[in-house]
Amino acid sequence: MTDLLKISGLHASIDADGKPKEILRGVDLVIPPGEVHAIMGPNGCGKSTLSYVLAGREEYDVTSGSVTFMGRDLLDMEPEERAAAGLFLAFQSPVELPGVNNANFLRTAVNAVRRARGEAELDAVGFLKAVRAATKNLSMSDDMLKRSVNVGFSGGEKKRNEVLQMTMLQPTLAILDETDSGLDVDALRIVAEGVKNLRSPKFSALVITHHQRLLDYLGPDRIHVMARGRIVRSGGPELAKQIDAEGYASFLAEAA
Ligand SMILES: Nc1ncnc2c1ncn2[C@@H]1O[C@H](COP(=O)(O)OP(=O)(O)O)[C@@H](O)[C@H]1O
Ligand SMILES: [Mg+2]
Known part of the structure; x- marks a missing residue:
């Protein structure tokens, strides 16, 4: 079976005061269909940079390597095409959109993806029914749908x-970059349960975190450890336990 996401030898840099600064230094990573993977790693190792590069943010220069998503060259696709192909990205700090109604925003996004998949668009009634069912499942108040996207949330x-x-x-692959601090236990549980509820052979997730707690809730199929811009080790839950006990020192030495 073909891999859902395959990252090979990915190098990326950013312009820092006129000079390129290399942040990703040869990332290799494969996610098969239907699996939930996690990336752990110390602050500054490049976790968020990896998610931005996969999202197609312009400020990063991919200097070598490749990324294929469902057999297509991801790096060659516009950000909207990536979303339409079934890639979902959630960043460390979600954007706030003053004056943009949350429900309308969501309906527009859902219908853009449905159109791209050749599915019928949801009308107002159909959308409302679907979104109400989803908010109920997440114990969200309907009130949040009426507010501006993320403003004052x-x-x-x-x-x-x-x-x-x-x-x-309903993405094929969700990439979630979790904040390095300040996420309370409830918020971690919301994310973990959201991912768990979507688990199916047609859904994969890559959760970027350094919260042992989140991994306990999530029970990922595989854990990857990132250090100094590369994946230096991949394994099962025992890796998270090792990090919990020893920290990242041995991984950083491996990456030096
Ligand atoms: N715009 C930028 N200019 C210069 N350096 C940057 C910029 N963005 C990120 N970096 C550096 O890249 C490294 C990786 O950052 P990041 O991907 O946010 O790490 P992580 O998410 O693992 O904490 C850090 O050393 C950070 O300071
Ligand atoms: Mg980060």
Whole structure:
């Protein structure tokens, strides 16, 4: 079976005061269909950079390597094409869109993806029915649908909204970059349960985190450890336990 996501020898840099600064230094990673994987790693190792490069943010220069998603060259696709192909990305800090109604925003996004998949668009009634069912499942109040996207949302509400978007968009691959700090236990549980509820042979997820707690809830199929811009080790839950006990020192030495 072909891999859902295959990252090979990915190098990427960013312009830092006129000089290219290399952040990703040869990332190799494969995610098969139907699996949930996690990336752990110390602050500054390049976890968020990897998610931005996969999203297609312009400020990063991919200098070598390749990324294929469902057999297609991901790096050659526009950000909207990536979404239409079934890729969903949630970032460390979700954007706030003052004046943009949350429900309308979500309906527009869902219908853009449905159109790209050759599916019928949801009309207002059909959308409302689907979104109400989803918010109920997430214990979200309908009130959040009427507000501007993420404006004045608490950390936990932003997380719920992110999981709502993911649930409604039904991606083939969800990449979730979790904040390095400040996420409370409830917010972690919302994310973990959102991913668990979507688990199926047609859904994969890559959760970027350094919270042992999140991994306990999530029970990923595989854990990858990132250090200094590369994946230096991949394995099962025992890796998370090792990090919990020893920290990242041995992994950093491997990456030096
Ligand atoms: N715009 C930028 N200019 C210069 N350096 C950057 C920029 N963005 C990120 N970096 C650096 O790249 C490294 C990786 O950052 P990041 O991907 O956010 O790490 P992580 O998410 O693993 O904490 C850090 O050393 C960070 O300082
Ligand atoms: Mg980060």
